[in-house]
Structures are given as structure tokens and as C-alpha cells.
Amino acid sequence: MRRFKFPSLIGLSLAGTMLLQGPAAAGEWVDLTYDLSDEAVFWPTAQRFELRTDFEGHTDGGWYYSAYTFTTAEHGGTHIDAPIHFAEGKRHVDEIPLDQLIGDAVVIDVSERARDNCDYQVSIADIKSWENSYGTIKAGTIVLLRTGFGAYWPDAEKYLGTAKRGAEGVAELCFPGLAPDAATLLAEARRVHAVGIDTASIDYGDSKDFAAHVNLMTHNIPAFENVANLDKLPAIGVYVIALPTKIRGGSGGPLRIIAEVR
Amino acid sequence: MRRFKFPSLIGLSLAGTMLLQGPAAAGEWVDLTYDLSDEAVFWPTAQRFELRTDFEGHTDGGWYYSAYTFTTAEHGGTHIDAPIHFAEGKRHVDEIPLDQLIGDAVVIDVSERARDNCDYQVSIADIKSWENSYGTIKAGTIVLLRTGFGAYWPDAEKYLGTAKRGAEGVAELCFPGLAPDAATLLAEARRVHAVGIDTASIDYGDSKDFAAHVNLMTHNIPAFENVANLDKLPAIGVYVIALPTKIRGGSGGPLRIIAEVR
Numbered sequence: 004m005r006r007f008k009f010p011s012l013i014g015l016s017l018a019g020t021m022l023l024q025g026p027a028a029a030g031e032w033v034d035l036t037y038d039l040s041d042e043a044v045f046w047p048t049a050q051r052f053e054l055r056t057d058f059e060g061h062t063d064g065g066w067y068y069s070a071y072t073f074t075t076a077e078h079g080g081t082h083i084d085a086p087i088h089f090a091e092g093k094r095h096v097d098e099i100p101l102d103q104l105i106g107d108a109v110v111i112d113v114s115e116r117a118r119d120n121c122d123y124q125v126s127i128a129d130i131k132s133w134e135n136s137y138g139t140i141k142a143g144t145i146v147l148l149r150t151g152f153g154a155y156w157p158d159a160e161k162y163l164g165t166a167k168r169g170a171e172g173v174a175e176l177c178f179p180g181l182a183p184d185a186a187t188l189l190a191e192a193r194r195v196h197a198v199g200i201d202t203a204s205i206d207y208g209d210s211k212d213f214a215a216h217v218n219l220m221t222h223n224i225p226a227f228e229n230v231a232n233l234d235k236l237p238a239i240g241v242y243v244i245a246l247p248t249k250i251r252g253g254s255g256g257p258l259r260i261i262a263e264v265r
Numbered sequence: 266m267r268r269f270k271f272p273s274l275i276g277l278s279l280a281g282t283m284l285l286q287g288p289a290a291a292g293e294w295v296d297l298t299y300d301l302s303d304e305a306v307f308w309p310t311a312q313r314f315e316l317r318t319d320f321e322g323h324t325d326g327g328w329y330y331s332a333y334t335f336t337t338a339e340h341g342g343t344h345i346d347a348p349i350h351f352a353e354g355k356r357h358v359d360e361i362p363l364d365q366l367i368g369d370a371v372v373i374d375v376s377e378r379a380r381d382n383c384d385y386q387v388s389i390a391d392i393k394s395w396e397n398s399y400g401t402i403k404a405g406t407i408v409l410l411r412t413g414f415g416a417y418w419p420d421a422e423k424y425l426g427t428a429k430r431g432a433e434g435v436a437e438l439c440f441p442g443l444a445p446d447a448a449t450l451l452a453e454a455r456r457v458h459a460v461g462i463d464t465a466s467i468d469y470g471d472s473k474d475f476a477a478h479v480n481l482m483t484h485n486i487p488a489f490e491n492v493a494n495l496d497k498l499p500a501i502g503v504y505v506i507a508l509p510t511k512i513r514g515g516s517g518g519p520l521r522i523i524a525e526v527r
Contacts, residue, residue, distance in 0.1 A: 032363040032364065034363060034511075037511070038359045038511045038512065039510065039511060039512050040512075040513035040514070049332075050319075050334045054512065054513075054514070054515070057311075057312075057338070061353075064473070064474055064475075066351060066474070066475060066479050067351065067352060068350070068351060069350060070311075070339060070340055070350065070516050070517070071338075071339050071512070071515060071516055072311075072312045072336065072337065072338045072339065073336070073339065073512065073515075073518075074334065074335070074336040075335065076332070076333075076334045077333050077334065077335065078332055087331055088331060089328060089329065089330060090329060091323075091329035097300045101294040101523060102294065105294065211326070212326055213328060217328050244506055246506070246508045246521035246523065247521065248301065248510055248519045248521065249298045249299070249300045249301060249343070249519075250300065250301050250316065250333070251301060251302035251316075252302070253316070253333060253335075254332050254333055255332070256335075257510045257511075259508035259509065259510065259511055259521065
């Protein structure tokens with residue numbers, strides 16, 4: 004029913020359909036996951052995704068067979084940061100309750116403001132402005148932040164601010180994130196279940212203290228990073244299912260995240 | 266409403282609750298996924314799961330940080346076999362439609378018959394016997410086969426029939442699977458969306474031709490293997506969400522599979 008509360012949203016949705024972009028149709032699954040390959044964007048210091056062929060072709064028995072082995076850093080491509088990634092004693096990736104990874108979501112779109120500013124940080128004012136239109140974010144919501152940088156994937160130069168690897172690359176990172184005080188608002192006042200973003204990190208690229216991570220994760224709130232296709236979702240009426248690889252004792256890992264427009 | 270069609274099932278459910286086992290409560294998410302660790306059971310010839318520590322502890326900046334890199338064969342732990350695993354030209358893991366991985370499921374329990382027979386193959390008769398009780402399996406159903414061998418995880422000696430590695434281990438594999446003609450029935454006559462099992466392979470351990478794989482996968486039907494906690498699900502009224510790691514061009518990969526009892 005919520006879809007009919009906001010006539011302007013329906014207008015946007017119709018316009019989007021006509022342009023073959025914008026919000027997905029109700030009842031349709033939208034895959035918010037980039038595929039993992041040697042093109043996937045990883046943090047400059049992280050082991051990138053590598054697929055090794057174990058077998059590929061026809062066997063002596065006559066049937067076709069293919070199988071591969073892969074190596075990857077937990078924190079590359081579309082992935083989850085478990086609370087333990089930045090908060091000692093908090094949950095590992097295999098310990099996050101399913102109820103925290105599945106549920107109603109909202110999309111806060113700051114792409115206009117971040118367009119010409121790769122240092123943009125989603126602010127408390129952005130959240131309150133969104134709430135003026137759609138109502139206060141409910142406890143247990145999954146909050147997705149759309150900066151528009153998803154449009155640059157997988158061009159690291161534009162998406163991360165640099166294609167350089169190693170420490171040299173880290174020094175040149177430039178992409179939007181969530182301001183640390185806004186992270187605290189979402190964690191403490193709104194008691195959200197998780198926060199996702201269409202950039203490589205919930206902290207902006209120039210962060211030196213990763214305070215948005217710390218402020219969320221000390222409250223056992225995970226972050227979803229490199230989330231794809233946020234331009235396909237409306238601001239409200241979204242249901243998210245975010246299932247990470249179940250690594251025992253992991254600090255994160257590949258995330259398959261999908262959404263349904265309701 | 267279906268839950269009230271079968272009084273005997275409700276009886277089982279109540280008994281299960283009293284024993285702290287058996288079917289889960291309605292509306293509860295059940296995780297059908299084993300965690301990945303160096304204890305996870307892998308095929309004797311496959312690269313087992315390895316987690317390498319990149320950092321774990323307090324940083325110079327004062328905050329805690331942990332991150333890991335992992336290596337794994339696609340086909341170990343709870344995982345999916347994409348159709349391309351055994352059928353040339355069929356879908357890779359990143360190409361399987363979400364609608365095929367999400368939907369109504371049924372559980373066919375043959376654990377009584379497999380208990381003392383690690384060569385047991387789920388037969389056409391088993392499927393028809395199940396259908397006599399619950400009705401013909403509908404097109405698009407996800408079929409989960411419960412052999413009872415999940416109880417042995419992660420004891421490879423009991424679960425696979427051997428703890429040996431390499432070709433020597435392959436020669437001693439003994440665990441239940443799906444009979445090839447029953448796979449054809451599910452694929453061609455029932456047009457199911459996917460088939461899962463609580464053993465290491467949809468073909469039984471002694472198979473030399475992997476015909477159940479071939480018979481499913483030539484129809485673009487994936488298999489879910491090493492599925493956990495099937496003893497927690499009733500025969501019907503189950504909704505499954507099975508989201509694999511999105512490996513570009515992969516033949517399978519780690520699967521996070523969950524179910525809701527409805």
C-alpha cells in the first residue's frame with residue numbers, strides 16, 4: 004500500500020519504465036551484486052579475485068566437465084563488512100542473524116550532490132531531508148545509500164579515484180561515503196539493521212580514521228559495499244535479502260544481495 | 266493454509282518442538298548452510314577452504330581491524346553446481362535466473378531407507394510415494410532430498426565414506442544420491458527449478474558416470490550439495506532462497522541457502 008502514498012514516486016516509476024531505466028517493476032527481483040572476475044574493483048592493497056581452472060572440457064568418460072578454484076580477499080567486489088572488521092569482540096560474518104540481513108529497505112539518493120564531489124559524505128541533513136519526504140526511518144531498516152558512483156564500475160580510475168595499486172593507490176582514493184556522525188545517527192537513534200552503499204567503502208575515500216565503520220560496527224551493524232544497481236530502486240517499498248558467504252570467523256566476504264520492489 | 270491440510274505433520278511439529286528438533290516454527294528463517302572452515306568437507310581431489318589472515322589486531326591509528334583472504338574450490342562445503350559443471354553450453358553460476366533459485370520447495374525424506382545403505386539412490390518410486398501423500402510436484406519447485414547423511418557432517422569418514430584425500434579417497438566414496446532416471450523424471454516430467462541434497466553430490470558416491478548431474482544439467486537445472494539442516498524442514502510449506510557467490514563464468518560456488526517454513 005505504501006506505493007500509493009507518494010504520487011510523485013509513481014510518476015518517477017512510470018518515467019523510468021518509459022526510459023528503460025529507473026525503478027524496477029513491483030514483484031521483480033533486482034540483483035544488487037556485481038559479478039566477481041579479474042575486472043572486479045578491489046581495495047588497492049587487497050588480493051584481487053583470481054579464478055584458476057581445475058578442469059574444463061570433455062572427460063575420458065564422454066561427458067563434459069568444468070570446475071574452478073578461486074582466491075579472493077573478503078573485502079572486494081560486492082561484499083559485506085562484518086562488525087568484527089572494525090570493532091573488536093563484535094560479530095563475525097557467520098554470526099550475523101539472518102533477520103538482520105533480510106527486511107525492508109530504503110534508498111537515500113545523494114547522487115546530485117556527489118556528482119562533482121568525490122569527497123562527498125552523506126550527512127545528517129541528507130537523512131533528515133529524506134525523512135521529511137518519506138517519514139522517520141524505522142528501527143530494523145536496511146539503509147542503502149546511492150551516491151551515483153555505481154555508474155563508474157568497474158573503471159577504478161573513476162570509481163575509486165585511482166587505478167593504482169598498493170599504498171600509492173590508497174593515497175589517491177576519492178569516492179563518497181557516509182559521514183561518521185550520520186553513521187552514529189543511523190546506529191543509535193534509528194537503530195537500523197545494516198547500511199549499504201554504491202562505493203568501495205562506507206567511509207569516504209579520503210578517510211584516515213574509518214570512523215563511519217567504527218560507529219556502525221561497535222553497534223554490531225554490518226556494511227554492504229560496492230552495491231550495484233541502486234538506480235533501479237525507488238526510495239521506499241524495497242525488500243532486501245543480503246546473504247554473505249558463511250566464512251567461519253570471517254571479517255566479511257562476498258555478498259549476494261538482491262531486492263524486490265513491493 | 267497448506268499447513269493445516271496434514272494433521273499428522275502438525276503432530277510431528279509439536280513433538281519436534283518439545284524435543285528441540287524437527288520442523289522449525291512458521292515464519293522462522295532456517296539456515297541450510299554449513300560454515301566454511303578448514304573442517305568443511307570437500308571432494309577428495311578438491312582444494313579445501315583456506316583462510317589467510319591479512320591483519321588482525323589494533324592499528325597504529327587506535328582502532329581494531331581484521332581482514333582475511335581465502336582460497337576454495339567452487340565445489341566444497343554447501344555449494345551450487347551450475348549447469349555448466351556437467352553440461353556443455355549450459356548456464357554458468359552467474360547466469361542462473363534468480364527466479365530459479367528462489368521459490369516453493371518440498372523435502373523428500375528417504376533417511377529411513379538410506380540409514381544402513383550408503384549406496385542408496387533416491388528412486389522414481391520414492392518420488393511417487395511422496396506424491397501419493399502430498400500431491401504431484403509442481404513445475405518450478407525446488408526439490409530437497411533428505412538422506413539423513415547431514416547428521417554425519419563434518420566427519421568425512423562417515424559423511425563421504427572416507428577421510429582419505431586424492432584418488433585413493435575417490436575410490437572409497439560411499440554416500441547416497443539421486444538415481445539418474447529419477448533425475449530425468451524431475452527434469453523432464455516435473456520441470457523442477459533445482460534439486461538439493463544433504464550429501465556431497467547429487468550422484469551417489471559410487472557413481473562412475475555422474476548421470477544424475479548430466480540428466481539435470483542438460484536441462485539447465487542446478488544442484489545444491491552439502492545442504493544443512495534438512496531435518497528442520499517439513500515435507501511441504503517451505504520457501505527457499507539460494508544465493509550463490511556470483512562468479513563470472515563459474516561452474517558453481519559457495520551457496521548461502523536459507524528456508525522459511527510457511
